[in-house]
Amino acid sequence: MTPSTTDRRGFLQVTGGAAAAGLLGASRAGAAEGRARVVLVRRREVLDAGGSVSGPVIHQMLNDGVAALLGEKDARAAWRRIVAPPDVVGVKSNVWGPLRTPPELEEAIRDEVVRAGVRPEDVAVDDQGVRSNPVFQRMTALVNVRPMRTHAWSGLGTCLKNVIMFADTPSDYHGDACATLGAIWQKPPVAGKVRLNVLVMVTPQFHSVGPHSFAKELTWPYFGLLVGLQPVPVDATGARIIQAKRLEKLGASRPISPSPHHIEIAGSRYGLGPSDPAAIDLVRLGLAADALV
Amino acid sequence: MLAAMLGLPPALPDEAAGWKAAGPADRYDGRTIFRYIDGHGEVYLAYGMAACLARRYAGPAGEGDVVVDVFEMASPADAFGVFTHSREGEAADVGQDSSYGYGTLAFWKGRYFVSAYAEQETPRSRTAVFALGRAVAAAIEETGERPALAGGLPRGGLEDGSLVYLRHPRILEAHVPVGPDNPLGVGPEAPAAAGRYRVDGGTADLVVVEYADAAAAGAAAAGFARSFLDGERPARRDDGWCAAAGLTDRRRAYVLRAPSRESALGLLAAAQGGAP
Numbered sequence: 001m002t003p004s005t006t007d008r009r010g011f012l013q014v015t016g017g018a019a020a021a022g023l024l025g026a027s028r029a030g031a032a033e034g035r036a037r038v039v040l041v042r043r044r045e046v047l048d049a050g051g052s053v054s055g056p057v058i059h060q061m062l063n064d065g066v067a068a069l070l071g072e073k074d075a076r077a078a079w080r081r082i083v084a085p086p087d088v089v090g091v092k093s094n095v096w097g098p099l100r101t102p103p104e105l106e107e108a109i110r111d112e113v114v115r116a117g118v119r120p121e122d123v124a125v126d127d128q129g130v131r132s133n134p135v136f137q138r139m140t141a142l143v144n145v146r147p148m149r150t151h152a153w154s155g156l157g158t159c160l161k162n163v164i165m166f167a168d169t170p171s172d173y174h175g176d177a178c179a180t181l182g183a184i185w186q187k188p189p190v191a192g193k194v195r196l197n198v199l200v201m202v203t204p205q206f207h208s209v210g211p212h213s214f215a216k217e218l219t220w221p222y223f224g225l226l227v228g229l230q231p232v233p234v235d236a237t238g239a240r241i242i243q244a245k246r247l248e249k250l251g252a253s254r255p256i257s258p259s260p261h262h263i264e265i266a267g268s269r270y271g272l273g274p275s276d277p278a279a280i281d282l283v284r285l286g287l288a289a290d291a292l293v
Numbered sequence: 294m295l296a297a298m299l300g301l302p303p304a305l306p307d308e309a310a311g312w313k314a315a316g317p318a319d320r321y322d323g324r325t326i327f328r329y330i331d332g333h334g335e336v337y338l339a340y341g342m343a344a345c346l347a348r349r350y351a352g353p354a355g356e357g358d359v360v361v362d363v364f365e366m367a368s369p370a371d372a373f374g375v376f377t378h379s380r381e382g383e384a385a386d387v388g389q390d391s392s393y394g395y396g397t398l399a400f401w402k403g404r405y406f407v408s409a410y411a412e413q414e415t416p417r418s419r420t421a422v423f424a425l426g427r428a429v430a431a432a433i434e435e436t437g438e439r440p441a442l443a444g445g446l447p448r449g450g451l452e453d454g455s456l457v458y459l460r461h462p463r464i465l466e467a468h469v470p471v472g473p474d475n476p477l478g479v480g481p482e483a484p485a486a487a488g489r490y491r492v493d494g495g496t497a498d499l500v501v502v503e504y505a506d507a508a509a510a511g512a513a514a515a516g517f518a519r520s521f522l523d524g525e526r527p528a529r530r531d532d533g534w535c536a537a538a539g540l541t542d543r544r545r546a547y548v549l550r551a552p553s554r555e556s557a558l559g560l561l562a563a564a565q566g567g568a569p
Contacts (some may be wrong), residue, residue, distance in 0.1 A: 065398035066530065073398070092377075095329060097331070097334060112443070150465065151332065152332065152333050152335070152336055153335065153463060153467075154414075157332075171335075174335070174463060175462075175463075175473060175474075175475075176466065176472060176473035176474075177466050177467075177470070179473060208333075209379075209382075209394060209395045209397050210383045210395075210399065210408050210410050211330050211333060211336075211337070211362050211379075211408050212330060212333070212360065212363075212410055213330075213332065213333045215395035215396050215397065215410075215414065216412075216413065217395050217396070217414060218395060253452075253496075257467055257468070258466045258467045258470060259470050261470075
């Protein structure tokens, strides 16, 4: 039985988004106590010969991932368990110039949120303007989506880090390699509102060089999305993939630097899900070759 | 004219090796740098960046742009420091020290740290990157001294490219994880030099910090001892052995992640002996 919207929202406000796993049906999806399900969807066709993202393919990957995450055969039913009227939904994207969230994926999320019954005027996609965006100011639910890449201060740009734009002073969270990013998830306006985390692994970046922190040679076509309810298991899985790629390309002496320990700390200190691979049920869909995890 | 007034090099070249300036140079300061290099500007502020002059160059058909950034830092030591933090790839013969990797030429000269970056690396763009870099290096008339603190690190066993000079705890964390609350007391008035060393049984990190005065050095030593040592004796932590010693009344050496007590003390002794 699906709980009423009122019941669900009240529960989320009290316990935080991580607990949404249980209420939204993760138990039916096979997640046991202290465990988390993460779905890795990979399709080579997501990139065309010129390296552009295919809108229809990434949309289908998203839906396949969300359906598998919640154990539903029908993606539409799965989305209705993530958002429902009268939710007001913010889609927190990331528009970092060299490697942004694909607009095709932003559009796919918006489409599915509306198809789940949310009014179009109650959905917004934003990044750096979230604090002044009127939809985000009244949001009841947040979908968090960004590409995975290495980062100068936090080691990795993760789903956990993607909400830093909601902080009054983002630099307050930069100490000790951004160790306390998980705290943002316990404070308004983020606390209890994140319903879905999507880590874009289509062309992830395994290393950073120079003032612009980017070179195309530092990315590779991985053709993937990681989808989960909690940020930590999603980010931890992505971090394993990045580390494996670094090992392959840079050798054993070049671990991710600085250490992305904000992921483990967000789990152990802030209750945002397990980071231990042994506690993560990784569901794999599609392309299996060179998965690195 | 503007560049000269700002103390920046007199001009960035208009063209080199077939790449032509797409427009005039843009200038950024400590407040506006984030508009230009979102997510990475703090690295340059951590080394006292005063200004950045940036210019984009368009290449021949089929080639990507090249971007040249000239950062005016607080001092030659800071320019050297941000270079040590940023270097990647093979050494290149431009400026006072340089590197080239993944399409990016980086070098320092005087107070300036310079990056020339090819958005699409090809043999032609590499030629352009070096031509632009050399033109900028030639336009910078001054040279600077490497910080003595970095020169004082022992050379025996030092891994290539691992030496870094810094004066901000965030930069230290990127090279030597030391945990929260800046336990070594690194900061603008307490610069550090760090390196990774090959020692018996593996590798170890050495950090040498020069404090403003003996009191600051003593306070940092006491804090480090509480967090990392057994009293003042070496101690083993999850990631290896730690040890510390005073080099002068203001300068202290810290060893972290050593594979054994003996290797930690050996590296400390090398630091106390200065560069061999």
